[in-house]
Amino acid sequence: MERIAVIGSGKIGTAIIKSLKRAFPEQEIIATSRKEETMRKAKELGVYTTLDNDYAVSKSEIVILSVKPQHLPEVVRQVNRERWSGRKVISVLAGVRTETLSKLLPNSIVFRAMPNVNAEIGKSTTAIAESKHGEKQVVERIFKTLGTVYWIPEELLDVWTALIGSGPAFVAEILDAMALGAVACGMQREQAYDAILDMVQGTVENLRVHERHPIMLRDLVATPSGTTIRGLMTMEEEGIKAGIIKTILSANERSSKIGRDIESTLLRDET
């Protein structure tokens, strides 16, 4: 692939670099950051590093933007406006629409992707916003090194951020609650935790192998007068299902709000 600049070598930037290097060891990458310490860590991944975003963009045909949204104005100021022309720019920033990015990065070919933290182990579930531009293959090629890729309409990226971006944290919280329940019943935490991870992995595989709806699996386990139906009644009484639905709704609302706030700041700075 053409040379890639990764602007912002933090958690997600580093995960992208690692996956790209694993899949394409010869891939040329220029990574940037603000701090020397971050740059030193990126260098260990076998990439060229610099604190100079303008230089990185000038030397690369593909630019991955992986700074926090609030740091985007700084990046825009640091890079000569002419540099963006003709560059394929892929943003993983939450909330910032391609329309806004296109205004900020003149004449660039902008794509938006939303990976998740599982990119660390090559198991991200990444959405890429559908685009009228050609060049889709190169974007897909990059993100397939991180895991699975779904093309979705851009207006669904907020719910994607809530469901799949924040999702690992919600799942982690549920797993922790289950482990605490086991501890409350007298089980050792470590053993409970290992068993829970195995059980969840098995459940996911079972659903996939049998192409079952979750409700079918639930009804298979919930035998008359058994333990499962008792537990399910408690879940109903405690409003767990409604709580989870509301969790996704509220995270989705927050994602849209962050996007709107960032956009108004970015566009105000621009004018």
Ligand SMILES: NC(=O)c1ccc[n+]([C@@H]2O[C@H](COP(=O)([O-])OP(=O)(O)OC[C@H]3O[C@@H](n4cnc5c(N)ncnc54)[C@H](OP(=O)(O)O)[C@@H]3O)[C@@H](O)[C@H]2O)c1
């Ligand atoms: N973490 C996730 O699970 C995840 C998932 C999907 C999307 N995202 C998106 O990915 C972006 C980064 O998130 P993150 O979690 O990776 O954050 P992070 O760990 O804080 O990384 C951000 C990096 O950007 C660097 N940076 C800030 N300003 C810069 C500048 N002007 N020039 C060059 N580098 C600069 C920082 O460098 P220093 O260390 O030198 O300060 C830092 O390493 C966010 O926009 C987020 O919405 C994150």
